[in-house]
Amino acid sequence: MLKVTELSTGYGENQVLFGVSIQIGQGEIAGMVGSNAAGKTTLLHTISGVNRVWAGKVEFCDENITKMTPQCRTERGLIQCPEGRRLFPSLNVLENLLIGSYSKRAKPKRNKSLKHVYEMFPILFERRYQPAGLMSGGEQQMCAIGRALMGDPALLIMDEPSLGLAPIIVQKVFEIIEQINREGVTILLVEQNVRKALSISAHAYAMESGKITMHGTGKELLQDENLRKTYLGI
Numbered sequence: 001m002l003k004v005t006e007l008s009t010g011y012g013e014n015q016v017l018f019g020v021s022i023q024i025g026q027g028e029i030a031g032m033v034g035s036n037a038a039g040k041t042t043l044l045h046t047i048s049g050v051n052r053v054w055a056g057k058v059e060f061c062d063e064n065i066t067k068m069t070p071q072c073r074t075e076r077g078l079i080q081c082p083e084g085r086r087l088f089p090s091l092n093v094l095e096n097l098l099i100g101s102y103s104k105r106a107k108p109k110r111n112k113s114l115k116h117v118y119e120m121f122p123i124l125f126e127r128r129y130q131p132a133g134l135m136s137g138g139e140q141q142m143c144a145i146g147r148a149l150m151g152d153p154a155l156l157i158m159d160e161p162s163l164g165l166a167p168i169i170v171q172k173v174f175e176i177i178e179q180i181n182r183e184g185v186t187i188l189l190v191e192q193n194v195r196k197a198l199s200i201s202a203h204a205y206a207m208e209s210g211k212i213t214m215h216g217t218g219k220e221l222l223q224d225e226n227l228r229k230t231y232l233g234i
Helices: 040-048 070-075 093-099 107-120 122-126 137-149 167-182 194-199 218-223 225-231
Strands: 002-011 014-024 029-034 055-060 078-081 155-159 186-190 203-208 211-216
Touching (some): 014 055, 014 203, 014 211, 029 040, 029 194, 040 078, 040 155, 093 107, 107 122, 107 137, 137 167, 167 186, 218 225
Parallel strands (some): 078 155, 155 186
Antiparallel strands (some): 203 211
């Protein structure tokens, strides 16, 4: 579904990614781990079209989207759930959810998608008229995931969905990720919780200093001695 080939980019004159190549098959959960400032979020933003590609190629469903606008990528079902939730705090929950459904792809399915989001996150239905900024961190993360689902994703890119959440909420978030995947959505997951991310990933990558340093199945990476020392302290 997604093929990134020898991708390089950066900010200003500072290069961040150096020839990154990854592939994600349809229906997979693909995990990506790495330390802070490894280039993970930059890679996601570049796949989404927010950052300009310096060199290399991005293909989505066998189509070259390297020079496409973020809007055109969204219309094809490439949706990103950003780090830090990025909700509009003064808008209520319903308004935040509806923001995700204005593409030509998503708008005809708006009512069906909203019903599905409420079934997945009953708390969002209860709080639908409450300002999003007044919800807890876990509730805000659910709202951010719900907004992404309103876009009718074929590929859902998730950037640190468990960041700053209590352990019991983290478990709930990972259960939701697996449920979304079972419903047919391919997922690219960047996550600080290395053990949980790799345990649910069919394929996984480790990134350091803007380069892919390791790849394989999630289980293979979990068993790798270097990765266990670096990220798990084992």
